[in-house]
Amino acid sequence: MPMHFLTERSTSGSKRIIAALFEWSWVSVQNECPFLASAGYGFVQVSPPHEHITGDAWWTSYQVVSYELQSKRGSRDQFAAMVEACNAYGVRVIVDAVLNHMTGLDSGKSVTGRSFTHYSYPGTYSSSDFHYCPTRNHAIEDYNDENQVETCELLGLADLNTESDYVRGRLAQYLNDLLGLGVAGFRVDAAKHIAPDSLANIFSRLSTNAYITQEVTDTTGLFVTKHQNVGDVQVFNYPYTLRGAFLNTGIFNLGNINDRGWLASGSANVFVTNHDTERDGSSLSYKSGNNVYVLANVFMLSYPYGTPTVHSGFAFDNDQQGAPDGNYGTCTTNGPTNGWECQHRWTPIVGMVGFFNYVGSSPLTNVVTTSNNQQLAYGRGSSGHVVINNADSAWQITLTTGLADCSYCDVVSGPKSATGCSGAVITVKGGSFDVLVPPRQAIAIHAGASV
Known part of the structure; x- marks a missing residue:
């Protein structure tokens, strides 16, 4: 009890x-x-x-x-x-x-x-x-x-x-x-x-x-x-x-x-x-x-x-x-x-x-891994998406996401600014996005940092 x-x-x-x-x-x-x-x-x-x-x-x-x-x-x-x-x-x-x-x-x-x-x-x-x-x-x-x-x-x-x-x-x-x-x-x-x-x-x-x-x-x-x-x-x-x-x-x-x-x-x-x-x-x-x-x-x-x-x-x-x-x-x-x-x-x-x-409490969705065991991506409902590349080579992939079609700031590389993104920009189109993540890097996008 x-x-x-x-x-x-x-x-x-x-x-x-x-x-x-x-x-x-x-x-x-x-x-x-x-x-x-x-x-x-x-x-x-x-x-x-x-x-x-x-x-x-x-x-x-x-x-x-x-x-x-x-x-x-x-x-x-x-x-x-x-x-x-x-x-x-x-x-x-x-x-x-x-x-x-x-x-x-x-x-x-x-x-x-x-x-x-x-x-x-x-x-x-x-x-x-x-x-x-x-x-x-x-x-x-x-x-x-x-x-x-x-x-x-x-x-x-x-x-x-x-x-x-x-x-x-x-x-x-x-x-x-x-x-x-x-x-x-x-x-x-x-x-x-x-x-x-x-x-x-x-x-x-x-x-x-x-x-x-x-x-x-x-x-x-x-x-x-x-x-x-x-x-x-x-x-x-x-x-x-x-x-x-x-x-x-x-x-x-x-x-x-x-x-x-x-x-x-x-x-x-x-x-x-x-x-x-x-x-x-x-x-x-x-x-x-x-x-x-x-x-x-x-x-x-x-x-x-x-x-x-x-x-x-x-x-x-x-x-x-x-x-x-x-x-x-x-x-x-x-x-x-x-x-x-x-x-x-x-x-x-x-x-x-x-x-x-x-x-917040948005659910875990669209979990993706690769055969080299060093790459992981997942969404957080319709609120965000993360891609982590722990490999020594770049990871290029197209990912399905719950995020709405829009452009988003990658908040790992820099915050959203008054004029746009201070880091990389990721574009979602048709419920998916293409991304190239360099070795030992990550990207993260969320609907609060759209541009």
Whole structure:
């Protein structure tokens, strides 16, 4: 039986895409929200706002010292101003919320100078508020053991006793504080490591409706199934499958991704990459060659499955490296800027955000593949059409489409302008169109970009 509490099953409204601005400061996010709104993003996911340990590495943000809104990305006042400004532009804020654990250090000081030890966080938690599972160093030893996964320490991080009424109430207090500032929802970090009943109890204490998506790094389906009634679940099979298809096996069978026994589309949060998978190499990333990262985003933003999150991070040389030069978020063009990759601004991705918003729930139609397994085309009812060529040679084909006879801008190569198309023009005549797609390229047309 589904659980009933104040959560939303999907991002709401006609603009549902989430831009994850990884490690951006609150001032920088605030400055970027006018662009996000104009590009058609409905939500911005921000990094954890809580007080955390010191250090330049990106992961210091995920080691909690207290729930005061003071981090390397800014102050409480700056956070509140960012949320208010983004809401005014119609871009709702989703917070990356760390609810499973505190720090992995024996002792130390926070970014504000607050002292702590591994199991004592003055004013927040004491030693009685943690799990102490009976393994060596309280660590997870068997990731197939549900009890260990939910009660033992992940990577040495002090694991909160989320069965405790006090801990549940304290976490809900933190989330309600954020909701009171106008936040729209939460991406729950390490949700796999919190029992679903505990999460449900915490969310039942929320003061208002909130969108919930959960990080559940599971490909077996066991943990995903357990968490699907708590909120949306991030489907890690999705980026892993895209990586395999675009780099190895071919993209021909991506057209049946709805038939793989994964979560129902309405419960799935999907992504091409995130801050973890781009660093461990398990997904495509900005470093992937042959334009496949762009092609995978074209697929995600055109195929009718899940709520998409577009990751936007920074360039890195190793998996520990933090944001560049203490400069937390800069994009002044549609490409990389000052060490920031700015993927959410890339011309093809922005074009596909508009495509996604326009086609809405239009059905998948006219799926076409080729014998080389590296080419895929499909329509979205009478609203749009996409052609993806992952081969090393050009693809020339005539395709049947539900689009009306007209000329359309290819939004992958450039947006519609006041005078026409800034990129390629595709003409539909008699219910079909001829197209020549260069190697490792894609085209996408929709009825909202006709000329």
